[in-house]
Amino acid sequence: MSEYRGYSGMSLTLLKDCKAKVGDSVKVTGELTYTGILMPRYEYNDDEHIVLKLKSGYNVGIEISEIKKIEVLSLNEIKKETPQPLPKNASLPKVLLLSTGGTIASKIDYRTGGVTPVLTASELHATIPELSEIANIDTEVLFSEYSENLLPQHWKKIAERLDSYAESDYKGIVIAHGTDTMQYTASFLSFALAGFPIPVALVGSQRSSDRPSSDAALNLVSAVRFVVECSIRGIFVVMHHNESDDLVACHLGTRVRKNHTSKRSAFQTIDGDPAFLILEKKIQKNLNYEYFKNKTYSPKINYDASVILVKYYPGCDPKLLDTIIELGYKAIIFEGTGLGHIGKTLYESVKKAKERGLFLGMTSQCIDGRVSMTVYESGRDLLNLGIVPLSNMIPETALVKAMWALGNTRNIDDMKNLMLESIASEITG
Amino acid sequence: MSEYRGYSGMSLTLLKDCKAKVGDSVKVTGELTYTGILMPRYEYNDDEHIVLKLKSGYNVGIEISEIKKIEVLSLNEIKKETPQPLPKNASLPKVLLLSTGGTIASKIDYRTGGVTPVLTASELHATIPELSEIANIDTEVLFSEYSENLLPQHWKKIAERLDSYAESDYKGIVIAHGTDTMQYTASFLSFALAGFPIPVALVGSQRSSDRPSSDAALNLVSAVRFVVECSIRGIFVVMHHNESDDLVACHLGTRVRKNHTSKRSAFQTIDGDPAFLILEKKIQKNLNYEYFKNKTYSPKINYDASVILVKYYPGCDPKLLDTIIELGYKAIIFEGTGLGHIGKTLYESVKKAKERGLFLGMTSQCIDGRVSMTVYESGRDLLNLGIVPLSNMIPETALVKAMWALGNTRNIDDMKNLMLESIASEITG
Numbered sequence: 077m078s079e080y081r082g083y084s085g086m087s088l089t090l091l092k093d094c095k096a097k098v099g100d101s102v103k104v105t106g107e108l109t110y111t112g113i114l115m116p117r118y119e120y121n122d123d124e125h126i127v128l129k130l131k132s133g134y135n136v137g138i139e140i141s142e143i144k145k146i147e148v149l150s151l152n153e154i155k156k157e158t159p160q161p162l163p164k165n166a167s168l169p170k171v172l173l174l175s176t177g178g179t180i181a182s183k184i185d186y187r188t189g190g191v192t193p194v195l196t197a198s199e200l201h202a203t204i205p206e207l208s209e210i211a212n213i214d215t216e217v218l219f220s221e222y223s224e225n226l227l228p229q230h231w232k233k234i235a236e237r238l239d240s241y242a243e244s245d246y247k248g249i250v251i252a253h254g255t256d257t258m259q260y261t262a263s264f265l266s267f268a269l270a271g272f273p274i275p276v277a278l279v280g281s282q283r284s285s286d287r288p289s290s291d292a293a294l295n296l297v298s299a300v301r302f303v304v305e306c307s308i309r310g311i312f313v314v315m316h317h318n319e320s321d322d323l324v325a326c327h328l329g330t331r332v333r334k335n336h337t338s339k340r341s342a343f344q345t346i347d348g349d350p351a352f353l354i355l356e357k358k359i360q361k362n363l364n365y366e367y368f369k370n371k372t373y374s375p376k377i378n379y380d381a382s383v384i385l386v387k388y389y390p391g392c393d394p395k396l397l398d399t400i401i402e403l404g405y406k407a408i409i410f411e412g413t414g415l416g417h418i419g420k421t422l423y424e425s426v427k428k429a430k431e432r433g434l435f436l437g438m439t440s441q442c443i444d445g446r447v448s449m450t451v452y453e454s455g456r457d458l459l460n461l462g463i464v465p466l467s468n469m470i471p472e473t474a475l476v477k478a479m480w481a482l483g484n485t486r487n488i489d490d491m492k493n494l495m496l497e498s499i500a501s502e503i504t505g
Numbered sequence: 506m507s508e509y510r511g512y513s514g515m516s517l518t519l520l521k522d523c524k525a526k527v528g529d530s531v532k533v534t535g536e537l538t539y540t541g542i543l544m545p546r547y548e549y550n551d552d553e554h555i556v557l558k559l560k561s562g563y564n565v566g567i568e569i570s571e572i573k574k575i576e577v578l579s580l581n582e583i584k585k586e587t588p589q590p591l592p593k594n595a596s597l598p599k600v601l602l603l604s605t606g607g608t609i610a611s612k613i614d615y616r617t618g619g620v621t622p623v624l625t626a627s628e629l630h631a632t633i634p635e636l637s638e639i640a641n642i643d644t645e646v647l648f649s650e651y652s653e654n655l656l657p658q659h660w661k662k663i664a665e666r667l668d669s670y671a672e673s674d675y676k677g678i679v680i681a682h683g684t685d686t687m688q689y690t691a692s693f694l695s696f697a698l699a700g701f702p703i704p705v706a707l708v709g710s711q712r713s714s715d716r717p718s719s720d721a722a723l724n725l726v727s728a729v730r731f732v733v734e735c736s737i738r739g740i741f742v743v744m745h746h747n748e749s750d751d752l753v754a755c756h757l758g759t760r761v762r763k764n765h766t767s768k769r770s771a772f773q774t775i776d777g778d779p780a781f782l783i784l785e786k787k788i789q790k791n792l793n794y795e796y797f798k799n800k801t802y803s804p805k806i807n808y809d810a811s812v813i814l815v816k817y818y819p820g821c822d823p824k825l826l827d828t829i830i831e832l833g834y835k836a837i838i839f840e841g842t843g844l845g846h847i848g849k850t851l852y853e854s855v856k857k858a859k860e861r862g863l864f865l866g867m868t869s870q871c872i873d874g875r876v877s878m879t880v881y882e883s884g885r886d887l888l889n890l891g892i893v894p895l896s897n898m899i900p901e902t903a904l905v906k907a908m909w910a911l912g913n914t915r916n917i918d919d920m921k922n923l924m925l926e927s928i929a930s931e932i933t934g
Contacts, residue, residue, distance in 0.1 A: 224846035224883050228820045256842035260819050337844050337874030381820040387840070389904055390689050391657045391810040399828050411816070413685035415766050417653035443872075445766030454653050475818055 082117030086140050087126055094146035101149040104128060106142040111149070127288055137288035164212050169247035169304050171211040176234065176261075177221040178254025180281040180292045203285065204293045211247070211304050223254025223261070223280075228381045228479060231264040235377045238269055238276065242373060248275040248303020250296070255280040255334055255342065258313055262329030263476040264379070266311040266500035271373035275303045277314045278329065282340045291316040291340040298324035298354040305359055310367030311500070312351065316340035325350035326359075328367060330473045330502035333443065346470050347444055348504060367501050378483035380406065385475045387411040387441055388418040397425035407435035407478045407491075410463070411471045416440055416447030417454045423461060430462040435491050437478060438463050439471040446505070464492055467503045477502060511546030515569050516555055523575035530578040533557060535571040540578065556717055566717040593641050598676035598733050600640040605663065605690075606650040607683025609710040609721045632714065633722045640676070640733050652683025652690070652709075657810045657908060660693035664806045667698055667705065671802060677704040677732020679725070684709040684763055684771065687742055691758030692905040693808070695740040695929035700802040704732045706743045707758065711769045720745040720769040727753040727783045734788055739796030740929070741780065745769040754779035755788075757796060759902045759931035762872065775899050776873055777933060796930050807912035809835065814904045816840040816870055817847040826854035836864035836907045836920075839892070840900045845869055845876030846883045852890060859891040864920050866893050866907060868900040875934075893921055896932045906931060 079097040080088055096102050096114055104110045104126070112128035125137040175181045207213055218237060219230065238249060253261060262278050269276075279299035281292035299314040311329035318341045327345045336342040345351070351363035384405050386397070400408065408429060412418050416438040418426070429436060438458065440447050446468040449455030459465070466474050474495075481494040498504070508526040509517055520543070525531050527545045532538065533555070541557035554566040604610045636642055647666060648659065667678060682690060691707050698705075708728035710721035728743040740758035747770045756774045765771040774780070780792040813834050815826070829837065837858060841847050845867040847855075858865060867887065869876050875897040878884030888894070895903050903924075910923040927933070 222846070222881060222883055224817075224842050225848045225850075226819050227848070227850065231819070256846055257819050334843065334871050335873050337869045337871045337876060339874065342871065342874075381822075383820075384822070384825070385816055385818055387814055387816050388653075389814055389901065390655050390660070390686050391812075391908065393810075393813070393832075395832060396813070396829075399832065400825075403822075403824060403828065413653050414763065417651070417685055419654045419656070421654075421656065440766045442763050442766045442771065444764050445768065445771075447766060452651060454651055472818065479820065 083123070083126070085123030087117075087123045090140055090143065090146070091126065094148070096146050096148050097152070099152045102128070103147045103149055104138055104143055105145040105147075106138065110136060110138065112136070165208070168210065168212050170245055171213050171300055171303055172241060172244075172246045172249045173213050173215045173252065173300075174234070174237065174249060175215065175217045175252040176219055176223070176226070176230070176254070178223050178252060178258075178280050179284045180279060180296065181220065181252045182284050204296060206293075206297050207300055210297070210300050213300065221254070223257040226254070226257055226261065228264070228379050231261055231268070232377055232379060234261065235265055235268040235375070238265065238272065239375050239377065242273055242375075246274060247307075248277065250299045250303055251276065251278045252296070253278045253280050255282060255315070259329070259332050259334060259472055260476050262311050262313050262332065263473045263502070264480060266329045266367075266502070267477055267480040268377045268379075269311070269373070269375050270499050271368045271370050272309060272311070272375075273373050275306055275308050276311045277303050277326070278312070279314045282316070282338065282342055289340070294322065295324060298326075301357070302326055302352065302354060302359060306352065306361070308363075308367070309371070310351075313343060314354070315343040317350065317353065322356060324354040326352035326354060328363070328501045330500050331470065331504065333470060333472070347468050365501070369497070369499050376480070376484040379479045380482035381479050382406040383409060383475060383478040383482060385409050385411065385471060388413055388422075390419065392419065392422065394422050394425040397422060397429060401425075401429050401432055401434065405434065406482055407437070409437045409439060409466075409471060409475045409478055411441040412438050412447070413441060415451055415455060416449045416458070416465055417452070418458065420454075420457075423457065426458070426461045426463065433488055435478065435482075435488055435495070436461075436463045437466045437474055437495060439466050439469055439474045441471070443470060464495060466495065468505060469502050473502050512552070512555070514552030516546075516552045519569055519572065519575070520555065523577070525575050525577050526581070528581045531557070532576045532578055533567055533572055534574040534576075535567065539565060539567065541565070594637070597639065597641050599674055600642050600729055600732055601670060601673075601675045601678045602642050602644045602681065602729075603663070603666065603678060604644065604646045604681040605648055605652070605655070605659070605683070607652050607681060607687075607709050608713045609683075609708060609725065610649065610681045611713050633725060635722075635726050636729055639726070639729050642729065650683070652686040655683070655686055655690065657693070657808050660690055660697070661806055661808060663690065664694055664697040664804070667694065667701065668804050668806065671702055671804075675703060676736075677706065679728045679732060680705065680707045681725070682707045682709050684711060684744070688758070688761050688763060688901055689905050691740050691742050691761065692902045692931070693909060695758045695796075695931070696906055696909040697806045697808075698740070698802070698804050699928050700797045700799050701738060701740070701804075702802050704735055704737050705740045706732050706755070707741070708743045711745070711767060711771055718769070723751065724753060727755075730786070731755055731781065731783060731788060735781065735790070737796070738800070739780075742772060743783070744772040746779065746782065751785060753783040755781035755783060757792075757930050759929050760899065760933065762899060762901070776897050794930070798926070798928050805909070805913045808908045809911035810908050811835040812838060812904060812907040812911060814838050814840065814900060817842055817851075819848065821848065821851065823851050823854040826851060826858060830854075830858050830861055830863065834863065835911055836866070838866045838868060838895075838900060838904045838907055840870040841867050841876070842870060844880055844884055845878045845887070845894055846881070847887065849883075849886075852886070855887070855890045855892065862917055864893070864907065864911075864917055864924070865891060866895045866903055866924060868895050868898060868903045870900070872899060893924060895924065897934060898931050902931050
């Protein structure tokens with residue numbers, strides 16, 4: 077069965093007719109002619125395409141209806157692929173590629189046909205020869221997790237690992253990471269490693285390197301180029317930018333959000349332009365301020381996850397807030413409506429939370445724009461109840477910052493001050 | 506003090522020097538010359554501007570530094586303003602303007618200087634003479650609440666009131682509503698009043714009619730024009746569109762989101778273009794399908810608010826889910842990451858929720874795009890646990906729909922079917 081993994085219906089019939097199996101090197105003749113390795117497909121894909129991996133590493137989907145002929149050139153080429161270590165070039169700078177998992181570090185599992193995180197960083201960069209022209213890359217696999225399974229304890233491990241390289245001879249560090257929670261990790265690293273001396277770029281991909289129009293190679297090459305060429309302190313997220321095939325954006329780690337479930341250009345800088353744009357070998361800088369408030373490196377790697385994010389909506393139950401207090405949470409980040417509001421039905425519970433000493437911060441579910449709690453009565457009421465307006469900090473960043481601040485301060489006043497201070501561009505404008 | 510309400514520093518000094526008080530009709534000479542009524546300001550505004558209400562109803566902010574002279578023309582004009590009933594014109598269609606509160610139905614309170622919901626719908630339309638050229642407008646104040654204080658029980662009251670007009674001679678109904686939770690109300694009305702025979706337009710404003718560059722009049726006039734000219738069934742949200750001063754967008758009520766805290770163009774259609782664009786008297790239609798799945802009007806106005814929205818993030822506590830189950834919630838709408846994921850640490854609690862018979866629906870915190878739970882292992886695991894993927898329904902709409910579905914079905918299978926069926930364009934493409 078695995079010889080035709082993922083193919084069904086029309087595409088399966090065609091492959092059987094031509095005696096071409098997954099892993100074979102084939103020549104496909106149609107409107108255009110392609111030579112490459114026949115790739116497995118997802119279980120749930122349509123039956124109107126086959127996918128070839130071209131010599132360039134790019135995967136192309138070819139419509140069955142356009143195919144005139146498929147010739148098998150050689151059998152089962154996949155097994156012959158063994159990763160080669162990259163050639164080292166003493167004149168190039170050194171970069172560390174730290175892998176945590178995610179789509180960028182995964183490929184289709186030839187046994188199951190599913191996408192699983194199995195590719196090590198060393199395999200990954202061996203498949204992208206351009207990398208060896210930019211830097212000498214050391215690779216290290218920290219873990220192999222999809223990012224929806226990463227927890228604050230993983231953030232801490234990544235931060236500790238980066239900290240151990242603070243005085244190394246690396247020009248920069250690239251972190252391969254799943255896209256689902258990349259912005260949360262980027263925020264934690266920004267606060268925990270404030271002032272980190274070399275650039276750090278988190279990079280992911282929306283389509284694995286085995287899929288047609290994968291953004292894995294482009295994003296990774298761009299991330300490596302960015303940390304090599306831009307001697308800037310900061311934690312950035314490097315991802316495909318827009319509908320074009322070759323433009324990559326480099327976002328501030330505390331101001332970026334995954335705003336689309338599937339597009340390659342899913343990541344956007346909130347309330348501003350991307351810090352850098354990368355088009356092939358050219359890097360354009362838009363950022364006109366320092367990422368970190370302080371130039372000196374002062375790591376604070378602790379956290380306390382006793383923080384909860386509450387998105388307000390009509391009917392949001394005061395009992396829920398009461399329960400949060402009972403469960404021992406130490407801070408609540410509200411995603412209020414509009415300029416930073418929650419309904420009157422919650423006021424009594426908010427009072428209780430305040431009396432128990434919880435930190436209460438306000439962000440907006442609008443995502444774009446700034447909370448402003450002095451314009452309307454509701455906002456002024458909430459200020460009086462002790463809720464702290466967090467300016468234009470995006471909700472996810474505020475949540476991570478609160479976890480970090482709780483882990484690194486001794487009392488709620490210190491925490492409040494830390495929350496209001498912009499440490500890593502989390503508050504702008 | 507209220508004679509200079511909201512003015513301080515430089516602006517207060519200037520007004521005192523010129524003996525001009527809030528409410529006086531004044532002539533201000535500078536680079537340009539303005540005649541109008543001196544308006545009060547917000548407590549927290551800068552001291553570098555004064556605000557005049559011009560004859561046209563438009564409020565203008567004038568920089569102190571540009572003012573050469575202020576002459577008082579007559580004292581305390583505000584008290585002389587009394588709303589006049591609109592002239593009726595038998596040849597024009599009838600429209601009902603239902604007021605629920607919000608910025609569009611509020612003005613600066615001359616006693617306190619704050620913005621409060623005090624303007625009745627009849628006062629409101631008396632200040633906008635254009636309205637009488639478009640329609641004969643009946644007004645009705647349902648309540649006067651900022652929308653952050655509206656609850657599902659208010660949605661029900663609005664729906665019942667609309668239902669009572671289903672067979673009236675109104676050409677359409679306009680609902681003045683606060684912007685903070687307008688999208689939630691629009692969603693509820695869409696499900697509760699599926700197939701409602703005449704167009705309904707919710708309209709709000711980001712800046713009250715007393716403020717400079719208020720969008721109140723433009724949005725209201727456009728909403729009335731829309732329901733008069735477009736004989737279309739549907740629940741729409743009519744708001745300022747973009748940076749231009751005169752373009753208004755008309756969004757599908759189930760697919761719109763407030764995406765900016767303060768801009769007039771805060772509302773956006775998710776995953777698509779606005780259904781209509783309104784430029785002065787011209788209405789351009791982009792919508793090429795029916796809003797409601799069924800053409801017949803079949804109101805179902807109940808709800809059950811035992812639904813909770815849980816936004817997933819790293820560190821999201823399984824204890825919280827367990828508590829939600831204990832509290833007796835009947836449905837959970839997840840705002841997962843990416844294509845619709847939550848971390849493995851929650852799996853056991855999800856299993857428990859499923860065993861207890863809760864409905865579990867998945868949306869994405871990315872907001873744009875569609876959940877797809879067959880691509881990755883995590884998604885497939887969650888499908889196996891019984892979580893229902895809700896396509897491209899936006900999280901807030903899914904929450905409201907779940908409350909509505911719970912109130913109108915007898916068992917979880919019916920509810921699941923209802924959630925997966927697109928009733929009012931909540932699932933598209």
